[in-house]
Every structure is written in C-alpha cells, then in structure tokens.
Amino acid sequence: MLSSLVFVPLAGMILVMLIPKDKIQAIRWTSVIVSLVPMLVSFWITWDYFFNHSGTSAMAYVEGPYSWIPSLNIQYYLGVDGISVPMLFLTGLLSTVSLLASFNITNRVKEYFAFFLLLEAGMMGVFVALDFFLFYVFWEIMLVPMYFLIGVWGGPRKEYAAIKFFLYTLFGSIFMLVSILILYFTSEPHTLNMMALLDHGPTMGHTLQMICFIFFFIAFAIKVPVWPFHTWLPDAHVEAPTAVSVILAGVLLKMGTYAMLRINWPMFPQVLRELSFWIALLGVIAIIYGALVSMAQKDLKKLVAYSSVSHMGYCMMALGAFTSVGAIAGCMFQMVSHGLITGALFLLVGVIYDRAHTREIAAFGGLGAKIPVYTGIMVLFSMAALGLPGMSGFVAEFMIFVGAFSGLNKIMVGISVLGVVLGATYMLRMVQRVFLGEFNMAKWGGLTDINAREIIAVAPLAVLTIAIGVYPKPLADLMQATLEHLVNLMAR
Secondary structure, eight states, X not given: OHHHHHHHHHHHHHHHHHSOTTOHXXXXXXXXXXXXXXXXXXXXXXXXXXXXXXXXXXXXXXXXXXXXXXXXXXXXXXXXXXXXXXXXXXHHHHHHHHHHTTTTOOSSHHHHHHHHHHHHHHHHHHHHBOBHHHHHXXXXXXXXXXXXXXXXXXXXXXXXXHHHHHHHHHHHHHHHHHHHHHHHHHSSSOOOBHHHHHHHGGGSOHHHXXXXXXXXXXXXXXXXXXXXXXXXXXXXXXXXXXXXXXXXXXXXXXXXXXXIIIIIHHHOHHHHHXXXXXXXXXXXXXXXXXXXXXXXXXXXXXXXXXXXXXHHHHHHHXXXXXXXXXXXXXXXXXXXXXXXHHHHHHHHHHHHHHHHSOOBGGGOOOHHHHXXXXXXXXXXXXXXXXXXXXXXXXXXXXXXXXXXXXXXXXXXXXXHTHHHHHHHHHHHHHXXXXXXXXXXXXXXXXXXXXXXXXXXXXXXXXXXXXXXXXOOHHHHHHHHHHHHHHHHHHXX
C-alpha cells in the first residue's frame, strides 16, 4: 500500500509522457486522475491508522525490510507512524489541489505535469522511507522536478531562483550524506536501517554524535528554512508558478521539521540537550524577523513567503522544547496547519495574479465590492494565518506556547508571542489595502470573481482549517502515542 503512494505517480508520469503533446486536456485530466489514487490511499491510511493503530507507537503498514543491495546491506523498507501519516494526508491533498490549480499552464504542458507527478512520488517517498539510502534517494529526487518547475515555468528571474534553490538544498544534502556514512560505518553490522540506528546513535562517541547532529541539522534547517538559511525561499516562491509555491510551502518546508523529528532528535538525545537553547533561539529570531520583513513587503506573494519563515519559526521553538509532548504536538499541528493555510494563500494570490497580472498590494483597493466571493475566502485564510481562535493556526500556536513555556526560557517564549501581534499587523494591513477603501473602476472594472474550479481547489483546505481549529482532538489522538514515544527517546 505504501509503495503505491510512490509508484502510482511514477507510472502516471510515464503515462503522461506517452500522451501526444497537443492533447492538452487529456494530459491535465490524466495527471489529476493519477494523483487522486495516492490522495485517496493517503486518506484511507489516515482513517485506518486513527482507528486501528493510533494507540501504539509501532510502525504500521510496514513493507520490508527486503534486501535491495545486499553487498552494502541496503534495504527496501517502508512504514508510517503518527508523525508521517498527517504528512502523507497533506501531501496527497495538496498535490491534487495543485494539479487542479495548474490548468492555466499553457507552455510545455506535458513536461510540466510529468515533472509534477515525479515531484509527488519523491515527496511521498520521504515520508514513508525507513532506510537511509531510500530516504536520501527520495530527498534528492525532489530536487530535479522542482528545479525545472521553477526554472522553466517561473517568473522573470526564474533561472536565478531555480539555481539558488538547487544549490542551497544540494549543499545541505552533502552534509546529510556525511552523517549517514558516519552512522553506517560506526554501526556493527553496517546498516542504514533507521529503526536500528535509533538505538545505535546514543552509543557513539560524543564528538561523532555532535558532528552527525549538526550536519543533519544543517541539511534539514535549509529545507525548513531556519534563519539564516532562509534566503532561497522568497526568491523561489516569488518566481515559482502558483501550484509549485503551494507544494513548496505546504509540503517541502515540512520535510525539514519532519526529518528532525524522525532522525537526529531521537537519535542523538545528549547533543540535543546541549544545543536545544540555541535551536529554540533560532526559532524565536525567525518568528520576529519573518514577521517584520513581511510587514515591509509590497508584493502579495513575498508577504506570504516571508510569513512562512515566521510561522516555521514556531516549529523550531517547539523543537527546542523537546521535553514537552505538548510542544512537539504543537509543532506537528503547526506543520499541518501551515500547509493548509499558506497553501491556500498562495492559491488565492495566484487567482488574483491570473486576472490582474500584478501582485503589487498598492495597485489594488476596494476589491471587496467587485469580487466578494474571492474576498470572503481570502479574508478567511488571512484570519487563519494571524491565529484567530476557531482556526487551526490558533490551536497550533497555543499548544506551542503552552508546551514551550514549561520547557524553555520564559523570556524567550514571551518575546516569541510578539510574532502573533506582528502577524496580525501585516495580514490585516494587507486585507485593508487590497479589499477595503475606494475601488478603482477604470483600472479593475473588468475583474471577474473566483471560478468554480478555483473554489473546488481551495474549499477542502478551508474545511480542514476550520475543522482542526474547532475540534483538534482527532489529529491530537492520531499522533499522541508516537509523540510520547519520541519524547521518551529524546529523554534518554
């Protein structure tokens, strides 16, 4: 079942490549239908895991370990638990939503949709792999389609943004590879099995543990992106096509925090204790810095991009408070919540850009009178992004603050709360400037409201944002046993 999440999109990519390039509608709908399969499988896994496996921290739906490259003891080994299941759900949903939102792509349509399906296969693979070699292969596979999706279909500075994204992530991957090799050669017998290496990590010498932890951290921090490794993100977001921005914010950033929870946090608990203060400090800096830079933005997409730096800072602060199950649960909630809210915001920015051909905040004003449905949806997600109670963002941030307060420096947590105030400032100011005030009939009289396809793409994200905000218990129960197990591993 887990293999289907990876190989169905790969088969779909081959199928799309076989369709004649002038059959544009066939290519689009084939891609969407193919992506529905992993989406529905990920939904079923979430449903079944909640009712049958959430009470245990053991891996579920395990495939393997099957011997793959015997001479190096590399195995084909897949499995999921309470931290990977929500990520699979998010990846399946956002991939299909993004493909639906990509119907406005008219240049080299076949290549675009083929690359997108390859990207989906790589993302799914990262969340199910339990062998380091397999994990590394999937982690690197994603780089190639993302590079081309930004570099071919992006904005005016697309080549610069694509190369910057590729080099940053590849730079981090080299550090990850060194850590993986250290773990491989210090284990006896040599293995790349993540589950076995969880027990091996704490037995290594302190210096080797410190090197492995820091090298893994650099690789994952670039992906998050943690300040000061964040500079590739605004360029990539601003130049990327709308659907690629959705995947970048909704799934790719989460891989960094997911990998920290899966790999170096439980594997090197002693080093984690020594560095936790500095990790949390990086999170607090990102919260305030990202919010302040968002306030200065004149471009809608840049505003949302820098808000991602701020919101992922909450995850890093929570990861610094690793002794608290509540803080780690808050981190997972923030990963899911941010994926839904920011993914939707990028979709909505794309909707207005398709019609107005500008993202300049100052160019608009009074749009609420002309496009009321779009305005209503945009205001909903703006409120969710600033942490309005009743929305998923509020639940995530509240859990992080409560959890971090017991496990971190109180002053640090107090400073981070300013991020909420600053977040409200830049989101409300954007809403005021774009949707309220005097409407320029001469300039925007021809604007049309959001259409049915675009509403279908964004509606499930709105439903989930409100559902998690009003009743977060199912998601909390889904992750509880796994998070308690992880916190126990970190407390060794």
